[in-house]
Amino acid sequence: MKWTASKLKALKGETKISMVTAYDALTAALIDDAGIPAILVGDSLGMTVLGYETTLPVSMNEMVHHTAAVSRGTQNALVIADMPFMSYQPSVEMALENAGRFLKEAHADAVKIEGGAIRAELIESLVANGIPVLGHIGLTPQSIKEMGGYRVQGKTSEQARQLMDDAMAIEQAGAFALVLECVPAELGEMISKALTIPTIGIGAGGGCDGQVLVFTDLLGISGKPVPKFVKHYAHLHGQIIEALNGYKSEVESGTFPADENTY
Ligand code: KIV
Numbered sequence: 456m457k458w459t460a461s462k463l464k465a466l467k468g469e470t471k472i473s474m475v476t477a478y479d480a481l482t483a484a485l486i487d488d489a490g491i492p493a494i495l496v497g498d499s500l501g502m503t504v505l506g507y508e509t510t511l512p513v514s515m516n517e518m519v520h521h522t523a524a525v526s527r528g529t530q531n532a533l534v535i536a537d538m539p540f541m542s543y544q545p546s547v548e549m550a551l552e553n554a555g556r557f558l559k560e561a562h563a564d565a566v567k568i569e570g571g572a573i574r575a576e577l578i579e580s581l582v583a584n585g586i587p588v589l590g591h592i593g594l595t596p597q598s599i600k601e602m603g604g605y606r607v608q609g610k611t612s613e614q615a616r617q618l619m620d621d622a623m624a625i626e627q628a629g630a631f632a633l634v635l636e637c638v639p640a641e642l643g644e645m646i647s648k649a650l651t652i653p654t655i656g657i658g659a660g661g662g663c664d665g666q667v668l669v670f671t672d673l674l675g676i677s678g679k680p681v682p683k684f685v686k687h688y689a690h691l692h693g694q695i696i697e698a699l700n701g702y703k704s705e706v707e708s709g710t711f712p713a714d715e716n717t718y
Contacts, residue, residue, distance in 0.1 A: 458492045458533040460565050460587035460631040466492075467653040472632075472665025474535075474655055475673060478504050478521045480528030482670055487529045493655075494529060495567065495589075495667060496522045498537040498597070503671045510596045513539040515553055522561035535589050536563035540597045543568055547580050554586045567634065569595040571621025575628040582629035590625035592618055593659065594637035605682070607658070609638040615645075622646045622654075634667060635659040637684070658684030 456462075466472050474493040477483040478500040486494055500521055501507035522536040536557040543550035550568075557563040565587035568574055578588045593608045602608075609618045618638065625633055632653045635643050640660025647654040647663050656663030671677050672685040678692035705711035 457531055458564075460533060460589075463493055463533055464631045464652055467651070467664050472653055472655060474665060474667040476500075476503075476667070476669045477525050477528075478670075480524045483525040483528030483532070483534075486670070487532045491532060493533045493535060493665075493667075494525060495535045496525050496537060496563070497567075497669065498539045499669050503669060503677070509599055511540045511599070515539060515542050515556065518542075519556055519561045522557055522563050526562035533564045534562070535565045535567050536561060537567045543577060547577050550577050551580060551584060551586075554581055555584075558586060565589055565631070567591055569597050571618070572624035575624045578625060578628035578630055588628075588630045589632050589634060589655075590622075590630040591634040591636065592621045592625070593635045596636075605637070607637050607639065609642045615639075615642050618642065619646055619649065622650055626650050626652050632665075635663060637682075658682060 463472060472493065473491050474495055475486050475491050476497040476499055477486055477494045478496060483494055496518065498510040498513045498518065501510045501513040505513070505517065507513065518536060518539050522534065526534050538550070538553060542553040554566045557566055566581065567589040568578065569591045571592050574590070578590065581588050594602070594605060599605065609615045622633055630652060632655055633650065634655045634657065635646060637658040640662060643654065643656050643659035644662025653664035655665040655667050657667050668685065672681050673688050675687035675690040675692055676695070702711065
């Protein structure tokens with residue numbers, strides 16, 4: 456069954472939603488085969504696979520290229536493309552054009568946009584033009600320079616109220632779901648209970664309607680330190696290095712290729 460934004464939205468209160476990031480067709484096919492209903496082509500690809508320090512340098516062309524690969528590898532999951540920094544902030548017109556590219560050129564099913572009430576008008580326009588939108592509030596990595604670091608958001612009652620207002624504005628504007636990143640679990644649960652659309656948490660506690668994790672974090676591929684909210688479901692870094700070392704030493708000793716690998 457092909458997932459759509461409205462089918463995902465209808466899971467609220469029925470089943471918790473799992474979402475994983477992917478950046479290429481190989482990874483997308485694995486996630487799809489596992490029956491995960493939603494794939495996010497996050498601009499986290501800047502750090503996870505492109506070697507940038509932040510998400511800020513990621514361009515539209517890079518995102519379209521990777522989203523198209525993910526779409527080619529996906530049969531059933533909903534493919535959500537993350538709109539990169541400055542692809543939607545300057546104007547509604549620019550946002551419509553760029554979001555349109557994700558659907559037309561990269562065959563995405565939806566787009567994700569960072570920001571609260573300030574994005575309400577933009578979300579309304581995208582949805583009115585047939586583009587499903589996933590909101591994203593709390594820690595929004597595209598605002599890292601303004602936020603001053605990757606920190607938990609909404610810790611004071613004033614910030615928490617602001618995030619609740621933002622969440623309501625995004626729901627009212629027509630988003631089909633909302634990512635809540637790095638907020639206290641209590642606030643994650645309060646926002647989830649107040650909304651009729653599903654919340655997808657990352658570092659926002661178990662009270663959210665779903666969870667999203669970065670593929671390389673989930674599988675322990677990078678071998679680098681990860682935030683507290685990450686759980687490694689495998690430790691592939693060590694296994695990959697071991698496999699590569701095994702290959703190198705067999706090449707050096709001449710045991711690879713063996714007779715069975717030879718024509
Ligand atoms: O870019 C990304 O991968 C994200 C998720 C972590 C929510 O925005």
